[in-house]
Amino acid sequence: MDLKNSTILITGGTAGMGLEMVKQFTEIGAAVIVTGRKQDALNETKKLYPGVHTFQSDVSNPQDIEQLYKDVTTQFPKLNILINNAGMMRLIDLQDQSLDLENINREIATNLTGTIQMVHQFLPHLLKQPSAGIVNVSSGIAFMSYSAAPIYSATKAAVRAYTQSLRLQLEDTNVKVFEMIPPGVKTKLQDDWVKKPNESMMMNADDMVRVVVDGLQKDKKELKPFMIRIIQLATKIMPGLMLKVGHGEFKAIKKLKKQ
Numbered sequence: 001m002d003l004k005n006s007t008i009l010i011t012g013g014t015a016g017m018g019l020e021m022v023k024q025f026t027e028i029g030a031a032v033i034v035t036g037r038k039q040d041a042l043n044e045t046k047k048l049y050p051g052v053h054t055f056q057s058d059v060s061n062p063q064d065i066e067q068l069y070k071d072v073t074t075q076f077p078k079l080n081i082l083i084n085n086a087g088m089m090r091l092i093d094l095q096d097q098s099l100d101l102e103n104i105n106r107e108i109a110t111n112l113t114g115t116i117q118m119v120h121q122f123l124p125h126l127l128k129q130p131s132a133g134i135v136n137v138s139s140g141i142a143f144m145s146y147s148a149a150p151i152y153s154a155t156k157a158a159v160r161a162y163t164q165s166l167r168l169q170l171e172d173t174n175v176k177v178f179e180m181i182p183p184g185v186k187t188k189l190q191d192d193w194v195k196k197p198n199e200s201m202m203m204n205a206d207d208m209v210r211v212v213v214d215g216l217q218k219d220k221k222e223l224k225p226f227m228i229r230i231i232q233l234a235t236k237i238m239p240g241l242m243l244k245v246g247h248g249e250f251k252a253i254k255k256l257k258k259q
Helices: 016-028 039-048 062-075 106-127 150-169 205-217 226-237 239-258
Strands: 007-011 031-036 053-056 081-084 132-137 175-180
Touching: 007 016, 007 106, 016 031, 016 039, 016 205, 031 039, 039 053, 053 062, 062 106, 081 106, 106 132, 106 150, 106 175, 132 150, 132 205, 150 175, 175 205, 226 239
Parallel strands: 007 031, 007 081, 031 053, 081 132, 132 175
Antiparallel strands: none
């Protein structure tokens, strides 16, 4: 895709990989639109990158998405790339009854439902563009369930399945469908975790986004670093062992919480 002459909407673009995408797409020369739930974070992003355009919007809220669509397509009729990056990841013990039904669904509403709702709302507009793209962010965990984050694991596996179906349904249109598949990435996502991930196994956000930029420019369907290829291979060769290793993290977290 021609990123320099594109208008790109990034959900959850005020931190982590989203903010790094804002940086790198801006450097290329693209017109960048950023959404997020918190106005303060949007203001800070605007200070860092004065040329970007910001809209307060929550992807888990259908009314917010409807308003976002009206505002963005009116002000930026050439919008041609949608990046569904907004997401959350929580460490959850499924035996913890302190989480009510609304709370337990938060990751589904943001990671999965939000992605589907954004695509459904913006697809008619994208279909009218000469060249358009949709990027949905899944995760290496889509290949290997991580028992410490069970709902996040479910949403990312579902995002991958949805993206593959979307790509097939749009194969005869002008809209290209990409799946961004990061491994563990060093972001603020893990700031409140009782047990921090091993940083030696994590990827820097700027490196991951460079993979994304390169892949989009070359029209690669899956935007993934070499580490993901290793994970895919490992889960095929020894799926049980990979699940066991991941579950060891859950046991360690549970032990820490009891102390």
